[in-house]
Amino acid sequence: MRFPVVFLFAALLAACGAADPEAPPPPPETSAAPVSAAPASVAAPPPSSPADHGAALYAKLCALCHGTDREGYAADNAPSLKSSTFLETATEAFLRDAIVFGRPGTAMAGYGRQVGGPLRPNDVAALVAFLRRDAPPPVALPPESMAGNVANGKVIYDRECASCHGTQTQRGTAVHLANIQLLASAPPGFLRYALVHGRPGTKMEPWGGKLDARAQDDVLAYLRSLAMPVPTAPSGPPPVPPWGPIVINPKGKAPTFDLREGRYASVDQVGKALQAGRKMIIVDARAPSDWLKMHITGSLPLPYYQLDLVDRLPNDGTTVIAYCACPHHASGVVVDELRKRGFKNAYVLDEGVYAWQQKGFPVVAAEGFEKFPSPPHDHHGHDHHGHKH
Ligand code: HEC
Numbered sequence: 001m002r003f004p005v006v007f008l009f010a011a012l013l014a015a016c017g018a019a020d021p022e023a024p025p026p027p028p029e030t031s032a033a034p035v036s037a038a039p040a041s042v043a044a045p046p047p048s049s050p051a052d053h054g055a056a057l058y059a060k061l062c063a064l065c066h067g068t069d070r071e072g073y074a075a076d077n078a079p080s081l082k083s084s085t086f087l088e089t090a091t092e093a094f095l096r097d098a099i100v101f102g103r104p105g106t107a108m109a110g111y112g113r114q115v116g117g118p119l120r121p122n123d124v125a126a127l128v129a130f131l132r133r134d135a136p137p138p139v140a141l142p143p144e145s146m147a148g149n150v151a152n153g154k155v156i157y158d159r160e161c162a163s164c165h166g167t168q169t170q171r172g173t174a175v176h177l178a179n180i181q182l183l184a185s186a187p188p189g190f191l192r193y194a195l196v197h198g199r200p201g202t203k204m205e206p207w208g209g210k211l212d213a214r215a216q217d218d219v220l221a222y223l224r225s226l227a228m229p230v231p232t233a234p235s236g237p238p239p240v241p242p243w244g245p246i247v248i249n250p251k252g253k254a255p256t257f258d259l260r261e262g263r264y265a266s267v268d269q270v271g272k273a274l275q276a277g278r279k280m281i282i283v284d285a286r287a288p289s290d291w292l293k294m295h296i297t298g299s300l301p302l303p304y305y306q307l308d309l310v311d312r313l314p315n316d317g318t319t320v321i322a323y324c325a326c327p328h329h330a331s332g333v334v335v336d337e338l339r340k341r342g343f344k345n346a347y348v349l350d351e352g353v354y355a356w357q358q359k360g361f362p363v364v365a366a367e368g369f370e371k372f373p374s375p376p377h378d379h380h381g382h383d384h385h386g387h388k389h
């Protein structure tokens, strides 16, 4: 199962590359330079390297969750992107898949243009170059042993791993290992290397001395048994439709919320206000690739990295709710911008969109998209008090 899927992805990526050749980012625009400036060849800054371009993209798009120095955990569950063992095994293809397709059902959106995200192939390549700059060379991973007892592996997994990594239906605080995209794109040996050597500097300990080779085989066989073929990616970028009506229930009364820290409105309160026909605007702060798959009915895509879209919202006191999946970070960026611009009633949906979906409040997919199935539940029920963004 695993190889055809990986192959399919490689083929898809190759096809996309051909349609939109990976070229270094264009040098900065010089034509608009003031006439008095020195000749363009002298005045123009040297074209930045792909890794520099990647660093700028990282600061704009990724740091809010993965941290300014790639250390992880600026937002819930977002792993380190700089641990030695991660970089030793995260090949360019693995990083590219994670960035382009994301991890469906988690806060990691797909950033590739082919799924509705903002990045062209050369941007993705630049991010990969940035993440791999100064990285230790990839280690040669042994071919994955196909031995292993799935049933026994499940017993070990439930006992040793599920408390952090969750199960197929419930998530924990660490990377969701049952994720369809992770399992499809992890190269052979990637999971074992992490299991045996851990992820230094994080909560992932080395298990090499704690689980013998047989138990490792079993647990990995169990994880592999959860892999599923990934749906074929569309061949071209899906169109993100123009905004529909901006205000929901324009004739309704304004909602009132019992806010936490003057900023966070709970899913229950917002859901009930919507059901009661209250007037509000709901904006989705995630990458539009996620909005296409599933969003709050009536919400408008307003990604955290495209804040000029705020210009299009009426600044007349109408309540604005921003949400994301992290569950506060991207929506927090949007609410900060709204408040900076004088929007009086702009709030963050406290628990995020997955909690909204799990509580049965209305969600839809964009036309032509299949609604994404309910993601794994957050069984920790940990509240996010104290997490601003
Ligand atoms: C809204 C928060 C958020 C943003 C923004 C975000 N990520 Fe992630 N990322 C996550 C989470 C959460 C995961 C782990 C998925 C899970 O929960 O299992 C992840 C996983 C990853 C992984 C896989 C790591 C592994 O160990 O398997 C890579 C690579 C990655 N992100 C890179 C990026 C890059 C590059 C960007 C910017 C283009 C980015 N992420 C933006 C939240 C985010």
Ligand code: HEC
Residues within 6 Å of the ligand: 072, 078, 079, 080, 081, 083, 086, 157, 160, 161, 162, 163, 164, 165, 173, 174, 175, 177, 182, 190, 191, 192, 194, 195, 199, 202, 203, 204, 205, 207, 219
């Ligand atoms: C105490 C919590 C904890 C336990 C228990 C734990 N892990 Fe982890 N694991 C983590 C964290 C946190 C990460 C991500 C670290 C990072 O930021 O890079 C991780 C990462 C991993 C990764 C790499 C995933 C990726 O995409 O990079 C694998 C594979 C893994 N763990 C397997 C296991 C297995 C199998 C077990 C049980 C034998 C286990 N872990 C037990 C916390 C834990």
